[in-house]
Amino acid sequence: MSLINRLSIAALALPGIVAEDAHAGRVDETFNTDFQYAHYEESNNRMGVDVFNLTAVAPIGENFTASLDLVRDTMSGASPVMNVRDDQGQVQQFLSSASITDERDALTASLGYAFDEVDISLGGGVSNENDYFSGHVNAGVSWALNKKLTTLNLTGSVAFDEITATGRPEINGRKTSQKYLLGLTQIINKDSLIQSNMTFAYHGGFLSDPYKRVYIEDTGNQVNDARPGNKFQWAWLTRYVHHFKAANKAALHADYRLYVDDWGVDAHTVELSWYQPIADGWQIVPRFRYYTQDKADFYQATFNSSNLGAVHSSDYRLAGFGSLGAGIKLTKSFLMSGFVKEVKLQTAFDYNDRKASYQIGGDSSGSFDDFSFYMVTASINAKF
Amino acid sequence: MQGKLRLVNHAFHAMGSPCHIQFYALSRLQAQEAKQSVKQCLEKLEQRYSRYRKDSFISVINNGSGLGAASKIDAEMAALLAYADQCFQESEGLFDVTSGILRKLWSLDKTEIPSEEQINECRQLIGWNKVEWTQNSVYLPQQGMQLDFGGIVKEYAADSVAQLLKSKGITSGIIELGGDIKVIGPRPSGQGWPVAIRNPLEKDQQSLQLTITHGAVASSGDYERFQEIDGVRYSHILNPKTGMPTTGLRAVSILSEHCVVAGSIATLAMLKGSKGFNWLQENELDFFCCLDGGEIHQQMPGY
Numbered sequence: 001m002s003l004i005n006r007l008s009i010a011a012l013a014l015p016g017i018v019a020e021d022a023h024a025g026r027v028d029e030t031f032n033t034d035f036q037y038a039h040y041e042e043s044n045n046r047m048g049v050d051v052f053n054l055t056a057v058a059p060i061g062e063n064f065t066a067s068l069d070l071v072r073d074t075m076s077g078a079s080p081v082m083n084v085r086d087d088q089g090q091v092q093q094f095l096s097s098a099s100i101t102d103e104r105d106a107l108t109a110s111l112g113y114a115f116d117e118v119d120i121s122l123g124g125g126v127s128n129e130n131d132y133f134s135g136h137v138n139a140g141v142s143w144a145l146n147k148k149l150t151t152l153n154l155t156g157s158v159a160f161d162e163i164t165a166t167g168r169p170e171i172n173g174r175k176t177s178q179k180y181l182l183g184l185t186q187i188i189n190k191d192s193l194i195q196s197n198m199t200f201a202y203h204g205g206f207l208s209d210p211y212k213r214v215y216i217e218d219t220g221n222q223v224n225d226a227r228p229g230n231k232f233q234w235a236w237l238t239r240y241v242h243h244f245k246a247a248n249k250a251a252l253h254a255d256y257r258l259y260v261d262d263w264g265v266d267a268h269t270v271e272l273s274w275y276q277p278i279a280d281g282w283q284i285v286p287r288f289r290y291y292t293q294d295k296a297d298f299y300q301a302t303f304n305s306s307n308l309g310a311v312h313s314s315d316y317r318l319a320g321f322g323s324l325g326a327g328i329k330l331t332k333s334f335l336m337s338g339f340v341k342e343v344k345l346q347t348a349f350d351y352n353d354r355k356a357s358y359q360i361g362g363d364s365s366g367s368f369d370d371f372s373f374y375m376v377t378a379s380i381n382a383k384f
Numbered sequence: 385m386q387g388k389l390r391l392v393n394h395a396f397h398a399m400g401s402p403c404h405i406q407f408y409a410l411s412r413l414q415a416q417e418a419k420q421s422v423k424q425c426l427e428k429l430e431q432r433y434s435r436y437r438k439d440s441f442i443s444v445i446n447n448g449s450g451l452g453a454a455s456k457i458d459a460e461m462a463a464l465l466a467y468a469d470q471c472f473q474e475s476e477g478l479f480d481v482t483s484g485i486l487r488k489l490w491s492l493d494k495t496e497i498p499s500e501e502q503i504n505e506c507r508q509l510i511g512w513n514k515v516e517w518t519q520n521s522v523y524l525p526q527q528g529m530q531l532d533f534g535g536i537v538k539e540y541a542a543d544s545v546a547q548l549l550k551s552k553g554i555t556s557g558i559i560e561l562g563g564d565i566k567v568i569g570p571r572p573s574g575q576g577w578p579v580a581i582r583n584p585l586e587k588d589q590q591s592l593q594l595t596i597t598h599g600a601v602a603s604s605g606d607y608e609r610f611q612e613i614d615g616v617r618y619s620h621i622l623n624p625k626t627g628m629p630t631t632g633l634r635a636v637s638i639l640s641e642h643c644v645v646a647g648s649i650a651t652l653a654m655l656k657g658s659k660g661f662n663w664l665q666e667n668e669l670d671f672f673c674c675l676d677g678g679e680i681h682q683q684m685p686g687y
């Protein structure tokens with residue numbers, strides 16, 4: 001780091017230089033509302049989802065911040081139920097015959113309190129759909145250290161879920177999940193920062209998918225999806241952000257995420273985004289994403305009675321595959337001087353292509369499962 | 385929302401120096417409020433950091449030297465001490481905020497060079513390493529020790545005023561506090577502000593004309609403040625290690641994002657003496673400097 005960068009970092013701790021640091025408490029003093037609509041659509045007339053999301057964040061007094069988040073998802077279309085092998089030995093995928101429609105409503109609320117260098121938050125929420133009820137509580141603490149150049153984050157959450165399969169009430173169960181996040185954000189200099197988040201999760205209870213079946217080739221029978229009664233997940237995300245002043249204050253976000261669980265799934269994600277301000281409040285963000293995972297130990301496209309085992313699944317999400325994605329986001333901000341301080345409009349399009357052959361170290365055997373999906377989103381955000 | 389912009393031109397005296405601010409305001413009311421808040425901001429900084437005021441925060445700390453009890457400090461003072469510490473570390477002890485005490489030996493009314501004995505006595509009271517400080521308190525362990533934020537506070541004030549005006553919705557303007565300059569933002573046309581660097585040898589001539597859209601320029605040197613003893617010109621920048629005025633450089637100006645950074649680097653270069661010019665080049669700084677012999681060097685972007 002150059003002399004000027006070292007001194008500039010020390011200078012940034014001076015309260016007069018950065019206005020936001022002039023007093024303790026929240027940085028953001030405005031009411032914030034966000035309404036977003038998204039449409040997700042898979043190829044081959046598979047699943048489609050419409051998402052409506054409303055978020056509101058409000059400061060209360062000097063130190064409290066309250067937030068509320070409402071979501072309604074409407075899912076429709078068909079999803080894969082089972083794979084069978086045809087006369088030629090090729091795997092054929094069976095989709096749910098009737099078009100399914102389901103709705104999910106979720107509500108999350110949280111309350112935060114800002115001290116000088118420590119922010120704490122408490123929250124909880126419920127999510128409900130026909131066959132699923134879920135409740136969760138969470139708590140978090142964020143601690144700014146080292147003249148606010150370093151931020152430590154620690155959050156924990158517990159969720160309780162109840163599942164009853166629609167039309168098959170004999171398939172039901174409960175699930176509890178615990179999730180913990182340990183995160184570190186370090187400002188390297190005035191142009192760059194690095195963020196590293198580690199997530200640990202433990203799930204116990206009914207973890208199978210009540211709508212998935214597996215096919216036993218030698219007998220021609222099918223049985224329910226059956227997964228282990230617990231799962232430990234570990235993920236490590238590292239993000240590097242660099243600002244390029246010369247390119248009109250553009251920013252590069254580069255992410256790498258490693259995921260490992262004790263079902264045998266390992267996954268790697270690389271994502272690159274370029275935030276390019278243009279002029280007059282316009283910003284364009286192209287992004288690129290690559291994902292690869294290998295299959296769960298108990299996954300097979302189809303089984304034989306000799307290798308069925310106590311746990312088995314043919315769920316495409318537990319298969320080995322890779323996916324390539326690209327997207328573009330466009331935002332326009334309007335700064336205003338009246339009651340409403342800023343309005344931001346945003347629209348994005350993302351396309352993903354999932355292929356067995358994109359998996360690193362894979363054998364392309366799951367190519368019967370290849371599909372693509374896109375997502376369009378539009379949102380309006382207002383600060384007042 | 386954008387009405388007719390008016391240029392506000394405001395000259396005044398603060399922090400012991402002539403000051404001049406120019407900015408574009410949307411209304412007469414905004415201009416008045418902005419001028420008022422600048423005045424309050426500078427008064428507050430002077431009230432806290434002026435060593436000429438007996439009741440200033442810094443004087444209270446200095447008066448408590450050697451008395452056995454640390455003074456409580458707030459976040460701004462703690463950040464200034466941390467900044468001073470960074471400057472001390474970067475300069476291997478040349479930039480030392482406890483060295484202001486030397487000024488009593490070299491004040492402008494002195495007509496003879498202080499004796500070695502006087503200098504050594506004074507140097508006993510210098511040493512940032514001796515200062516006991518935390519985020520919440522500071523203590524000068526020897527009676528007579530002093531903190532002096534010369535080379536930091538006026539520049540920090542320029543940054544603070546710029547930030548203050550920005551927070552009032554002013555996006556175009558320039559602040560000058562006793563020769564130290566901070567740009568709020570370019571002129572409404574998008575053009576930069578003209579900034580002249582004076583010729584250190586010829587008082588009324590300029591050596592370099594810059595046009596600046598953002599950032600800061602701060603200078604250090606004996607443009608006006610120097611003394612002549614027996615026909616020899618002595619700089620007002622004093623080296624804490626020798627107790628003597630610096631030699632080698634006549635003046636240094638630095639271009640940087642923050643005025644406080646530009647100011648401390650300019651002072652540091654002066655303290656480096658004859659090595660200052662090389663040091664400026666090695667650190668790839670944007671600079672203007674004049675050597676003792678009158679030779680001028682510059683490395684400014686676009687010039």
